[in-house]
Amino acid sequence: MYEGKIIKYYREKYQMTQEQLGKGICSGTHISKIERLHTEYAPEIVTLLSERLGINIETEIIKLNNIKKRLHYWHDVIVMQLMEEMELIYNELEQEELIQISDYINFYNLLRVRYFLMHNLTEEALDIIVEIQKKDHKLTSYEVNLFKHVLGVYYLAKHENLKAIKALKTINEADYTNKEYTYHLAVAYHSIDSPVMAYFFADKSRQFFKEINNYLRVIDAEMLMAIQVKDDGDFKETIQRFESLIKSCDLCHSPARKAKVLHNLAFEYYRRKNYELANKFYKESMSLKDNESSPYLLSLEGYINSAFYGGLLPKDELLQLAMEGLETALKKNEQLYINLFTLLCYLIQDKKQEYHQYLSEQSLPLFEKFGFVYLIKRSKKEMFNYYFEQKKNRKALKIANVLINH
Known part of the structure; x- marks a missing residue:
């Protein structure tokens, strides 16, 4: 054959x-x-x-027959996020010449997209996505749904959360056994501030990760579930959940997950205006991250904000940190963080007019484009307060009307 x-x-x-x-x-x-x-x-x-x-034709046939098995194993490794094994298989498959003539070349390229996205290589991922879109009529039913999953993960990486939801919601579970996509759906719903849907799909993903005995991904799902519970009581139950997750991360030797848990705990303190503890946990989270990465920039922004509103650091030191964050964001061309750190620079320097003009003309349209609901709400409240202080009542009422209707 x-x-x-x-x-x-x-x-x-x-x-x-x-x-x-x-x-x-x-x-x-x-x-x-x-x-x-x-x-x-x-x-x-x-x-x-x-x-x-x-x-040797017999050897070549064996190699070709083995490709399917290796690809499915690589897919499992990607889902379980076994990074070292994932790298080994990637390098092995890259050396496999016959993969180009196998019946699984599309499957291979779809998995390469997942691999590149896990390394934040979005441009490389997009190049493959574009090529696959040209021949989507040749995909099997499983590959069609894997492609939808891959698209959803790509859109999440680009902060296009509404597009991610649209792609992931069309997956047919009857043809696609990898229910990991429910975790990505939960992340997307969390990003647009839809806690009920986020909790629902995070719970589904937790059940799937338990079925495949992947405790690290169970931690991911449980953390996502924990941050959907907006209890405004004594906060003890939420703290206990996070402390339990931190212990689980330590037991599993997963500093990357611990960094995420610490960041989310910091945010819970921040939204309760406990700036000192928020600052402490943002700093701990940053210490576990690559200071050139997007997750580091996210925690740095929280660290600066909590220090600013809590009066925890001198303004010249805060401005230096904000400028460093902006420089990294510009180097990476991360539009979200370029906006956030530009706003911080104006805020720290008390340049109210420049801050609110940039917020209105640059940042808010970006937040609305990508569906950053939390940032949209925060921005509109800030604009309302500013217009009210400036006695620009018509603009203030317009913003107030939008907030009330929302």
Whole structure:
């Protein structure tokens, strides 16, 4: 079944014509039919052609048959986020020449998208997505749904949360057994401030991660569930949940997850205006992150905000931190963080007019484009207070009307 494909691949690799390959063995026309599986042929002919190409046809067939198994294993490793194993398999598959002629080339490329997104290589991921879109009619039903999942993860990486939800909601579970996508749906709903839907899908993902015995991903799901519970009582239950998650991260030796938990705990303190503890946990979270990464910038923004409103650091030190964050954001071309750190620079320098003009003209349209509901609400409240202070009553009432209707 595969002999013809293999012979054609190596013939083209070595830049041989069909006549050159067949000289003394068979005609070029016969080789053309073998390559296209349009004729029967004696095993001896394939053996002779293989020897001329310098390959062992039996070994090549075994390698080709093994590709499907390796790809499914790689998919499982990606879902479980076993990073070292994921790298090993990626490097192994990159060296596998026959993958280009296998029946699983689309499956392979879809998994490469997931791999690149896990390394924050969104441009490389997009290049593959565009190529796959050109031949989506050739995808199997499983690959069609995997493609929707991949698109959802890509949109999340680009902060396009509404697009992520649209893509992920069209997945057909009957044709797609990887329910990890429910976790990404939960993340997307959390990002647009829809706690009920976020909790629902996070719980579904938690059940799936338990079924596949992946405790690290259970931690991810439980953390997502914890931050949906907006208790405004004594806060003890929420603190206990986070403390339990931190212990679980330590037991599993997962500093990356611990950093996420600490960041979310910091935010819970921040929204309750306990700026000192918020600042403490933001700093702990930052200490576990790469200071060139987007997650680091997110925690740095919270650290500066909590220090500013809590009066915990001198303004010149805060401005220096904000400028460093802006420089990193510009280098990475991260529009969200460029906006957030630009706003911080204006805020720290008490440039109210510049702050609110930039907020109105640049930041709010960006937040609305990507569906950052928390940032949209915060921005509109700030604009209302500013217009009210400036006695610009018409603008203040317009903002108030939007907030009330929302």
